[in-house]
Amino acid sequence: MQGINLIGRRAFLVGGGAALLGGCTVAQAPAPQVAATSRVPPLYREMYGARPDERFAIPAVDLSKVDPRFWRREVADPTGERAGTVVVDTGSYFLYWTMEGGRAMRYGVGLGREGFGWNGTATIERKAQWPTWTPPAEMIAREPELEEYRNGMPPGLGNPLGARALYLYQNGRDTLYRLHGTQEAYSIGRAVSSGCVRLLNQDIIDLHMRVPTGSRVVVRPPSQSLLG
Template structure:
């Protein structure tokens, strides 16, 4: 019986490793870190985190992906973002990703970081959603802003990708495919990631 159990555990570990991102259990889950707070003069509301599946709560996990610390890995299939730490660990965040037709994969870098950014919808988004034309000159920062409390701007060799890692007031979208390609995190999580990630950090979207 013991041999069968060990074989099952080994098989599960191998299957996870083959998927590209190896994670084995959690060291710490930050479920209590989603309360309200004041940030740069804005009152960030609390998130009813009990309504968010626990796998999407911020947590430190064992990680064996081979990337150097400081790298950001976006797993669009399982809806996780990993910030790689030293010694085989990573901070894992739940994310929302692009809906059907807006998915993307590739490698980029963090070219800039902004606190309480202005959101300017691209022209193609305004064509799809004419009601956004009123924000053509930019949506002012605030609790209802589409980029939330923080944004990390992604560039590649061709320049601005147009994609961001950003906060969202729509916490219920975490774990789902609803965006126009950007990667959404709960506001409390994007603040945490913003404080960890450096300009120039490599971002791999899978």
């Protein structure tokens, strides 16, 4: 299995079981100027509507903050991977769940900002609904205000992992990278987090239902983007 390759000045220490990244926090950045959609098709109004049935009621997504190309949709599979694989195309900010018959479900994602990017292969060994977020010790050292969460931040809309999380492992070790939810609609299609792959909460709930434990994850670097 290809190892996770971190791009930039920080390295992931697999052998020592430690990581300098993987905190999944959000960098402060202005919201992108996306033109408001005058008419959102009923399909997408329903897809990204409020989820009051959840443990913590999820509000509807303000789709004026998300470029329509990042709205969830079924597409022809461009990945070349076998069905049942998660493929993150970092160059285009898309995540694909490959399906039978040459089809794939495509989601828009937010990614790690420059210096926190990564690529490689991993396996989803754990899934969680409304997960607890525990910042790594290295992150707490950089951001002392996170000390109160050393033993974990309780689940909720303010939790950086959102409504669901899929945990990426390599050779039986937790990489500290996650596919997870977010309420920050503006971050989709942008590089703003500390390394993890973030989806709108409505999308991560959908992905969480589709992807079984043990699924293979392939993260493609920008130089190998499926869109050229």
